[in-house]
Amino acid sequence: MSAPPALVIAGPGTNRDKDLSLALALAGADPTIVLATELAEHPHLLREARLVGIAGGFSYGDSLGAGRMLALDLMVGLGDMLKEFVATGRPMIGICNGFQVLTRTKLLPGALGHNAHGRFECRWVVLDPQPASRCLWTKGIEHPIHCPIAHGEGRYVHPDPDLLAEAGQVALRYRSTNPNGSVADIAGVCNASGNVLGLMPHPENFVVGRQHPHHLRGRELDNLGLRLFQNGVEAAAEM
Amino acid sequence: MAPRHRLTIRTIDADPRAAAISxxxxxxxxxxxxxxxxxxADLIFIEGDLDQAAMTKLHGFLVDPLLQKxxxxxxxxxxxxxxxxPGVTDNAAATLLHAADQLGLAVTGAATGRRVEFGxxxxxxxAEQLIERIVANPVIERWTAGHIEPTFHAAGKSTGNAETVPIAGRSLDELVQIGVVRKLALDPEELQVIQQHFGDIGRDPTDVELETLAQTWSEHCAHKTFRAHISxxxxxxxxxxxxxxxxCTDAIDAPFVKSAFVGNAGIVGFHDDVTLALKAETHNHPSAVEPFGGxxxxxxxxxxxVLGIAHRPVAITDILCFGxxxxxxxxxxxxxLHPRRIREGVIDGVADYGNKIGLPTVAGGILYDPGYTTNPLVFAGCIGSARGWTLHDGPFPGDRVIVLGGRTGRDGIRGATFSSLTMDATTGQVAGASVQIGDPIVEKLLIDVLVGAEDLYTAITDCGAGGLSSAVGEMAEGVGADVELDQVPLKYPGLEPWEVWLSEAQERMVVAVDPSKLAELADRCAYYGVELADLGQFTGDEVLTVRSGGTPVLELSTGFLHDGRPQRRMTATMPQPIRGTYVSRSIDDPGLALLxxxxxxxxxxxxxxxHRYDHEIxxxxxxxxxxxxxxxxxADGVVIADPTDTAGFAIGIGANPWWGLHDPEAMAYGAVxxxxxxxxxxxxDPDQVALLDNFSWGDPRRESTLGELVAAVDGCCAAAMAYRAPFVSGKDSLNNEYTGSDGERHSVPPTLVITAIAHVPDADLLVTPELAQPGNALVLLGTTSREFAGSHLDLIYGEPDDLGCVPAPDPDAPVRYRHLHQAIQEGLVWSCHDLSEGGLAVALAEMCIAGRLGAEITELPHDDLVASLFSESQSRLIVEVSQSDLARFRDVMHGSIxxxxxxxxxxxxxxxxxRTIDVEDLADAFNREVVPPAPTPDETSSATTGDQDVSDEPDQESDRR
Structure with missing residues (x-):
């Protein structure tokens, strides 16, 4: 089976595009990093892609609110195509700034506000994949996922988190201390069909064992963030 | 004028900024x-003919109904x-204009601001005090009680001309006066040489020429003291x-040094065709005035x-000193400014740039001393990586002079000379223009353009202190260049030629480009959205010519510009440190001392x-x-290793200004x-280490201060030779003094920061201070003596009259480190920690905290209890070794354990x-000032276990080998 083509979408100030690209490659995809503006000029890239990732960073320096401007760039240039991409069930993931972009585009529910304590924060967290979730990215993952967060605007807000959970759209919750004041400890949500995942933490930064803070004890490989990407790439390969 | 609108945006939940002000x-x-x-609240100001539909559209874009109103x-x-x-870059406004364009709205101007309301x-x-001290920064902002009218379009008109400054025939006193008025920060002898030079060519200098010479010859750029002849x-x-x-570096002749003390950064190559670019800088004066921006x-x-020597930046370091x-x-x-405000601003500033540009800020330190109250120190370092690097050997005659990146404004003018003057109460006002404003996103785009474009240019340098005058001036050395200032993209109109030429507006790089490669570079810039401007060409006539509207405003031979400065002659009084006098301390409760x-x-x-820095990216x-x-x-050092690579590099930092107060030479040796x-x-690997030196000192024209500097350099050299660890780059920041309202001059303690970058041959064979296995032996390496001068024990309990000596160099240390490395490579070492501030007791406590395990010490290294526990003797480490490996470890260490x-x-x-101390009590003492890792979950959060970190699994036996 050949590696499914994947796009990593970046904007001016996106900075975890290479990290995401490496994660997708290690999971078996064939990733290409593309700027949103370039994608708008070459929409065939999106048609050919089997998986889309929107990488983390500070697109437009977070001015006017994280992800807002990049979301507008994408919706003005590619809105209908992105909706079609999602409607066909192909996997899409937005991490950190990418998650912020996906909520601004309304491809995912809810919104992300400033961390409750008002600071940018970087630390490792533990995520519980929710067994009741419809999300294809977290399906079948039994062990908690370990990975770092690195954000200032990651407080997930939703008017009815219980309803969201009942709909199977809460994909990941913080098992470790809720780092940002997210409602109901929600770290990641998916769309109603389960193919689009948005999350604040960075599973793309735990794809090889050495990246774990406790790798010297050599017992964290069950908790690789890579598992998420393997699920996504597997689904992409079946499309 | 189009109508103006203002949108006030408030968060629905508590705005954390309000809590911060409180x-x-x-x-x-x-x-x-x-x-x-x-x-x-946030304020958005829009200028444009907007109907109701347009305003609804904008509102929809700017306001998220789940978060804001x-x-x-x-x-x-x-x-x-x-x-x-007016004139200060407003990034949000620029984004707003882009958004309006995407939304198809007729917006002609935008500005942003914020509104603070007190009960x-x-x-x-x-209220006014709070605004001035906490909320706003008068250097870049203005405020008003009530409703403010922003400046939508900065206006201004430039004469476009240079002013001639008559110096011919002036007396020395008159020259010095001209220097003072223009804040040139030049020595009288230098002014005389300039007068002589222009006398020889038969004319007076222009203001552009005089300012260019002042910048190029400034302490900041020319390192006059470090290049001076010293008696x-x-x-x-x-x-x-x-x-x-x-x-020293030449004498050590290490094979891994590819370039030292040349260009923007030192270059080393430890393995394969990978090279690392190493550089550390200071930004002290700007951080005192505008901590965030500085x-x-x-x-x-x-x-x-690092970018200016064709390497891809990969990591950032920061060492900060505050009152x-x-x-x-x-x-x-x-x-x-109050030290707390300086600290908050500086840390925010470091975090903002590193986090946004997407580089891990990994190594550093924070030192506190009253001597830094008015003069904080900010050491920032960067490490870059490249494969197959070769030195660009241009520019060549005919190459174009290309500037890339941000636009030029009035920000940062005269920064180099500003840094070379002593500060006083008026510095904040007069230095207003010298404050630089950063835009990490623009610099991120510069990295995107330049990494991978190494074959498109023949020379590259960054626009730092002195701006274009320094960048183009340096590149033109021995070649010559002819540039037109009208081609420089400006943030706003109204800049005089000298301002354009001297501006230290950030995020600009200058490259020399063969005309045949220009189109390809321009395409690359267009793709990433980076502005490119062609200023002129490198000529080959060894003359630097700068024009405004075609008319020359500067014509200087590059020889005079770079080599015309007379060597400074200075006199130093060497310190007389106490050596070889061992004096202990007496304390009642050593357990309390440890806590x-x-x-x-x-x-x-x-x-x-x-945790405010992204150290994971x-x-x-x-x-x-x-x-x-x-x-x-x-941790001791940090290690960076590409996830797909087998090798990596370690970064270690050394600094101890308190030793420097008593014995600058021993301090420098100790820092290395x-x-x-x-x-x-x-x-x-201790045999593959390169060093960076960063000196922040007081006014070197005081002979005792210069003597301390000379002694510190002596210490650096002795240590470099002993460890065969060459210096590859360095920077000095002198005149770190402040004249207080009492008329007294307050100098920083002599502060030397040493950064070591070392090859890690096996990135899967790393060691930390985390105690791993009960039953393992704890082994002390090195010799303990009663060396307490400058110790942290003295910082707490006060210095006795009979100080004794600062810890002396240990000649056996280089061999010890080599043996320890061998032991680590053989897998004999379970954990390891160096002994530094606070000595053996603190090091042991930190190892216990790291492993959340206990330690029982039965043998002490010295008859004197206080010396055993708290002396800061150099070159010592604690190593955890399994009992079964002890014999082998002893052999590897040649018995000296x-x-x-x-x-x-x-x-x-x-x-x-x-008295026996619980590990948790040690941890509590150590974590005294730590802000809780997360907010207390509010009632909407479901109750979870609330572990603070990733160690949620049940405890297991350590099986790390």
């Missing part, structure tokens, strides 16, 4: 009792509104300090240094700062600044030794003659 107000002694005492009505309540001064019982005086009172003249450091652009500048955050307001001189040391600001956890951080079972203990210990302890005790399961630290 906290800071408390610290200033202006308590705001109720949470409603302060509110913050927005109103087009002007608030009726009282409030103070803050906006940028009724905050009186106007207090010392010990009769040993030094050719120059920089020459001494260079001679630190922000300090980081931006050092990243450009005590609890300094009473009355002790802060008029015109200076007090652990909670001393310099030693205690820096977690609150570390790029996925290459293999040993983090915080380590251990709960990730709350300090500490940096070496830090990299060796983590698994790096002392088994002092063992790791225990008991969660207590047992030291002879000291």
């Amino acid at each position: 906290t800071a107000a408390h610290q200033l002694g202006i308590p705001l009792d109720s949470p409603d005492d302060v509110a913050v 927005g109103s087009w009505n002007t608030p009726a309540t009282l409030g103070t509104e803050v906006t940028f001064l 009724d019982h905050v009186d106007a005086d207090h 010392t009172d010990d009769g040993e003249d030094r050719a120059s300090l920089i020459g001494m450091l260079r001679n 630190a922000n652009t300090g980081v931006g500048g050092v990243i450009r240094d 005590p955050p609890d300094t009473p307001l009355t002790d802060v001189p008029h015109g200076a 007090r040391l652990l909670s001393h600001r310099n030693i205690a956890s820096k977690a609150s700062t570390i 790029l996925g290459a951080t293999a040993v983090r600044p915080l380590i251990g079972r709960l990730s709350d203990a300090p 030794d500490e940096a070496m210990r830090n990299v060796v302890a983590v698994g790096a 002392q088994v002092i005790g063992s790791v225990t399961q008991d969660d207590v630290l047992v030291l002879p003659g000291v």
